[in-house]
Amino acid sequence: xxxxxxxxxxxxxxxxxxxxxxxxxxxxxxxxVSERVIKKVPALRGKTIVNLxxxxxxxxxxxxxxxxxxxxxxxxxxxxxxSAVQKGETLVDTxxxxxxxxxxxxVIRHASSGAAQFLGDRIRSNVVNAGDGKHExxxxxxxxxxxxxxxxxxxEGVKVCLVGDILHSRVARSNIWGLTKLGAQVAVCGPHxxxxxxxxxxxxxxxxxxxxxxEWADVLNVLRLQLERMEAGFIPSLREYYRVFGVTVxxxxxxxxxxxxxxxxxxNRGVEIxxxxxxxxxxxxxxxxxxxxxxxxxxxxxLAGGRPELADAAKGPAAGGTD
Amino acid sequence: xxxxxxxxGGRVVxxxxxxxxxxxxLIQDGRIAAVGPGLGAPDGATVRDVRxxxxxxxxxxxxxxLREPGNxxxxxxxxxxxxxxxxxxxxxCAMPNTDPVTDNQAAVGFIVRQSxxxxxxxxxxxxxxxxxxxxxxxxxxxxxVGAGAVAVSDDGQPVASSHLMRxxxxxxxxxxxxxADHCEExxxxxxxxxxxxxxxxKLGLKGIPAAAEEIMVARDILLAExxxxxxxLCHLSTRGSVELMRRAKERGLxxxxxxxxxxxxxxxxxxxxxxxxxxxxxxxxEAADVAALRQALQEGVIDCVASDHAPHAxxxxxxxxDDAPFxxxxxxxxxxxxxxxxxxxxxxTLPQLILRMSTxxxxxxxxxGGTLQPGAPADVVALDVTAGWCVDxxxxxxxxxxxxxxxxxxxxxxxxxxxxxxxxxxxxxAAQA
Numbered sequence: 001x002x003x004x005x006x007x008x009x010x011x012x013x014x015x016x017x018x019x020x021x022x023x024x025x026x027x028x029x030x031x032x033v034s035e036r037v038i039k040k041v042p043a044l045r046g047k048t049i050v051n052l053x054x055x056x057x058x059x060x061x062x063x064x065x066x067x068x069x070x071x072x073x074x075x076x077x078x079x080x081x082x083s084a085v086q087k088g089e090t091l092v093d094t095x096x097x098x099x100x101x102x103x104x105x106x107v108i109r110h111a112s113s114g115a116a117q118f119l120g121d122r123i124r125s126n127v128v129n130a131g132d133g134k135h136e137x138x139x140x141x142x143x144x145x146x147x148x149x150x151x152x153x154x155x156e157g158v159k160v161c162l163v164g165d166i167l168h169s170r171v172a173r174s175n176i177w178g179l180t181k182l183g184a185q186v187a188v189c190g191p192h193x194x195x196x197x198x199x200x201x202x203x204x205x206x207x208x209x210x211x212x213x214x215e216w217a218d219v220l221n222v223l224r225l226q227l228e229r230m231e232a233g234f235i236p237s238l239r240e241y242y243r244v245f246g247v248t249v250x251x252x253x254x255x256x257x258x259x260x261x262x263x264x265x266x267x268n269r270g271v272e273i274x275x276x277x278x279x280x281x282x283x284x285x286x287x288x289x290x291x292x293x294x295x296x297x298x299x300x301x302x303l304a305g306g307r308p309e310l311a312d313a314a315k316g317p318a319a320g321g322t323d
Numbered sequence: 324x325x326x327x328x329x330x331x332g333g334r335v336v337x338x339x340x341x342x343x344x345x346x347x348x349l350i351q352d353g354r355i356a357a358v359g360p361g362l363g364a365p366d367g368a369t370v371r372d373v374r375x376x377x378x379x380x381x382x383x384x385x386x387x388x389l390r391e392p393g394n395x396x397x398x399x400x401x402x403x404x405x406x407x408x409x410x411x412x413x414x415x416c417a418m419p420n421t422d423p424v425t426d427n428q429a430a431v432g433f434i435v436r437q438s439x440x441x442x443x444x445x446x447x448x449x450x451x452x453x454x455x456x457x458x459x460x461x462x463x464x465x466x467x468v469g470a471g472a473v474a475v476s477d478d479g480q481p482v483a484s485s486h487l488m489r490x491x492x493x494x495x496x497x498x499x500x501x502x503a504d505h506c507e508e509x510x511x512x513x514x515x516x517x518x519x520x521x522x523x524x525k526l527g528l529k530g531i532p533a534a535a536e537e538i539m540v541a542r543d544i545l546l547a548e549x550x551x552x553x554x555x556l557c558h559l560s561t562r563g564s565v566e567l568m569r570r571a572k573e574r575g576l577x578x579x580x581x582x583x584x585x586x587x588x589x590x591x592x593x594x595x596x597x598x599x600x601x602x603x604x605x606x607x608x609e610a611a612d613v614a615a616l617r618q619a620l621q622e623g624v625i626d627c628v629a630s631d632h633a634p635h636a637x638x639x640x641x642x643x644x645d646d647a648p649f650x651x652x653x654x655x656x657x658x659x660x661x662x663x664x665x666x667x668x669x670x671x672t673l674p675q676l677i678l679r680m681s682t683x684x685x686x687x688x689x690x691x692g693g694t695l696q697p698g699a700p701a702d703v704v705a706l707d708v709t710a711g712w713c714v715d716x717x718x719x720x721x722x723x724x725x726x727x728x729x730x731x732x733x734x735x736x737x738x739x740x741x742x743x744x745x746x747x748x749x750x751x752x753a754a755q756a
Contacts, residue, residue: 013525091643112643113527114597133645134527170527197530198521 004302008120008127011136012177020178022308024146026298027291029312033070034293043301044071048103052094053130054080054110059265059289060130060140064107067296073105091115092122099123105303108132113170126303134168139299140264141174143292145182147284148219150291151260156183161213163247164223164272165194167234171223171264176202189213190223190245193234210245214255221262222247225272238271248274252282260284325744327351329364332374333705338678339380339694348378350701353744358695373705376738379677380693381413381702382658383684386478386503386557386581386629388650389415389446391437392430393422398634398722400434401441403654406632406721408748410654411737413702414445414685414692415632418503419456420479426451428466435471443747445702447690449503452477452491458484461494468498473688476503478557479604481539483509488543492552501555501579501688506539506564507531507605516645518606522591528644531606533561540564544571547578555687556580558631560605562615569624579687581629582616584653584660585727589613593727599640599647600727603633617670620679627684628676630657634723652721656714656728658706662735666708673708701744708735 005019012020033041049068053061061077068075078098095106105126108116113133120127131137149155160179166172166188179186180203188199189207200206207213213220225241235241252259261273261282269275278285301311328350335346335358347362348355364370389403398406400417407415417434419425425434431448438446450467454460456477464475475495482488482504495502512535517523519530540556544567547554559565559580571578585603590610593601601607619625633650640647661680665671671679685693692702714731716724740748 090638090641092641110643112645114644117597118643132527134529136527173525173527196524197519197532198524201521202524 004308005299008116009138009299009303010117010120010127010129012138012141012174012181013136015181017181020142020145020181023142023295023298023302024149026302026308026311027146027294030297030301031291031294033297034290039070040072041070042072043306044068044073044304047073047105047304049073049075049105049107049300050098050103051075051077052098052106052108053078054108054115055131057109057131060109063289063292064130064296066293067300070293071297071300073300091118095119095123099125105300128299128303131170133170134173135170136174137170138174139292139296140171141178142299143288143295144175144221144262144264145178146291146295147262147288148260150287151284152218155179157185158219159185159187159217160219160221161187161189161207161217162221162223163189163210163213163245165225165229166190166199166223167194167196168226168229169223175221176204180204187213187216191235194229210247211251211254214251214259217259218257219260219262220247221264222273224264224266225268227268242271246272246274247277249276249280252277262288264288327356327365327368328744329362329368329370330373330378330703330705331370332372333376333378335378335695336674336677337380337695338674338682339696342695343674348695348703350703350741350744353701355695355697355699355701357697371739373739375709376705376707377673378703378705380681380695381704381740381742382411382680383690383693384412384415384630384632384654384657385627385684385688387415387417387632387654388420388634389417390634391421392433396722397636400437400446401443402720402722403632404438404441404443404446406654406719407444408740408742409720409737410656411658411704411706411740412444412654413704413740413742414447414690415654416447416449416473416688418476418478419449419451424451424456425449426454426456426462428463428470431467431470431472444742447471447473447688449474449476451475452482452502453487456480458482458487461487461490464494464498464500468500472500473690474501474503474555476505476557478503478505481505481507481509485542485546489546489550492546492550492554496550496552499553499689501553503555503557504539504543505557506536506543508535508538511535511538516602517594518591518608520591520609522594526594526597526644528594531604533563533608533612536561536605537563537567540567544576544578547571547576548574551577554578558583558586558605558629559616559625560586560608560612562612565615565619565624568619572624579626581627581684582620582625583629583631584657584664585651587613587616587620587628588660588664589727594644597644598727599642599644600651600725600729602644602647602649603631603651604649617665620665621671621675626679626687628657628661628680629684630654634721635725637724640725651725651727652719652723655719655721656726656733658737659712659714659733659735660728662708663733667734701741703741704737705739706735707738707750710734712736
């Protein structure tokens with residue numbers, strides 16, 4: 001039974017506003033689990049989940065792993081390094097071999113856009129996209145949405161500006177889908193050499209200068225600038241990037257209203273964001289990390305067929321709970 | 324010597340003579356003997372009833388990849404030639420990006436010999452512009468032409484150096500062959516896997532901007548003007564290229580161009596859900612480009628249709644979009660797609676389509692064929708343009724199945740194909756087999 005979300009979570013582009021709200025609402029009761037002394041509920045007891053990471057990741061992989069373990073699932077981590085992948089095994093063969101071992105879910109991170117879709121179309125297990133190339137990173141956007149809702153009490157009507165390398169960012173794409181579906185106003189801001197074609201057609205405003213973004217927004221979601229973008233010639237230098245697009249205390253001081261600053265991590269302090277901002281009162285960056293575990297618990301629970309109205313009950317007591 | 328063959332009762336469309344009438348076609352000694360209404364059968368002649376079909380000069384495809392030598396698991400000259408006649412093509416021109424590259428007379432001679440052994444369609448080799456298609460040193464055009472090459476091209480590898488392209492256009496004049504040009508500015512297209520536009524933005528795939536093609540179209544038109552060489556632009560895909568081409572023709576330059584059935588019928592939207600069968604180079608573009616290409620073909624700004632038949636093994640396309648190779652097969656769907664989309668779609672008449680798929684491509688590459696003029700080689704196709712059919716890739720004669728048209732309902736296919744008067748494809752007979 002996977003009716004609530006479908007078989008897989010590939011991206012927010014294909015979710016309805018109600019499905020997105022359902023995930024956020026389901027995450028609420030799971031937040032509390034992580035605050036317990038014994039951080040474990042039996043909701044996914046007996047389920048086997050493989051974390052298939054073809055691209056290095058610390059934060060996302062650990063967050064998924066905590067989410068799985070706190071739901072009592074059995075988990076296996078497969079990293080591309082040292083696995084059969086390096087011996088030339090194809091993505092589909094890797095997946096089919098895992099499935100032959102009777103797993104229930106795969107969480108996949110891959111450098112190629114479309115890899116999660118590819119896998120989901122070919123195996124029976126549920127597939128959760130933990131970031132595919134430049135396409136989507138749906139659980140990141142969901143935790144961003146939850147954090148905005150926590151902080152501002154709503155998403156509809158909130159003005160959110162994504163700042164930085166939009167061209168190469170799966171976080172930006174997922175955020176644009178999720179935010180626009182829930183009625184937020186969305187803008188993007190960054191160098192035009194890092195702005196994808198046709199982005200305005202997705203219903204977002206393109207802002208040229210970070211000062212304009214700060215004047216306009218309620219929330220800034222500051223994206224990581226990959227260092228290799230400079231080497232590829234998209235921008236002249238990290239120093240200039242900070243000078244022109246860096247989110248600094250001085251710039252934030254000119255904000256006409258209270259501004260919330262987010263960052264999906266990992267941060268390049270002093271490149272896209274000033275340390276004093278990252279650690280300052282505007283920042284909800286660590287709340288995002290905390291919410292990540294709850295949102296991922298909700299996604300795994302719903303994909304496994306968990307009934308949303310029972311999420312609270314599903315938490316149950318850790319020991320001796322029924323499922 | 325084979326018995327004379329009388330094709331009786333068809334609608335004869337021969338654009339080379341502006342002919343479109345109910346007529347019979349008599350074939351003798353491998354050549355067209357007569358075309359006219361109510362022809363009598365000579366003694367010993369076989370009479371073939373072709374009522375309900377359109378009898379036309381065999382289709383000519385100036386752009387195919389037959390993968391031999393080097394990738395015989397994907398296609399061979401024999402399977403490619405078989406697929407060609409199944410699609411109504413009696414002559415195809417094989418691109419030189421084989422392994423090793425067809426860049427010398429021995430390699431050209433190999434293709435000629437393999438095609439003679441295979442039979443079915445006539446296969447004309449295209450030699451490389453540069454040794455190894457590496458874009459540095461001119462290949463030996465003269466010796467390759469002596470061995471049977473009909474054109475030169477570095478297709479698949481854009482000629483980055485303007486100097487090399489200039490020299491190729493100049494040097495090819497000696498042999499009066501066209502330089503077939505894959506227009507792509509490599510520094511702009513590097514890493515791109517589909518059209519740069521909204522769909523690529525949504526999918527998070529790196530785009531190839533229209534300008535990557537248009538810059539080279541513009542450059543090479545200027546070089547054609549500079550050199551007086553014969554330039555043939557391969558697989559145009561953008562409305563900007565059409566405009567450049569239009570101006571080149573208005574100035575009377577010796578520039579011709581082709582367009583593929585897929586660029587005339589599909590857009591970037593076909594890449595949605597990461598369908599690797601919609602990954603080709605140049606990429607599928609936007610609806611406005613499709614409209615401009617159709618109009619250009621109708622007006623003759625683009626001269627001909629070519630399939631860019633590019634077979635790939637199943638495993639290669641069964642991959643993430645970034646990792647899959649460019650290209651689709653086309654020989655067995657080209658006429659059906661073109662007829663359904665262009666003729667039924669109202670962009671071209673049937674005689675105009677045959678003009679663009681037979682008469683003109685033969686003329687552009689200086690090949691025999693493209694005509695039913697008495698005395699011409701009896702390369703003939705009888706086209707069934709009434710019955711619909713569904714594309715079933717598993718039934719292709721090609722070794723490869725990589726088509727975005729699988730499952731599509733099309734109208735228009737070859738019922739009977741003759742090369743030099745011999746029946747090389749007979750659809751009803753094949754169906755019984």
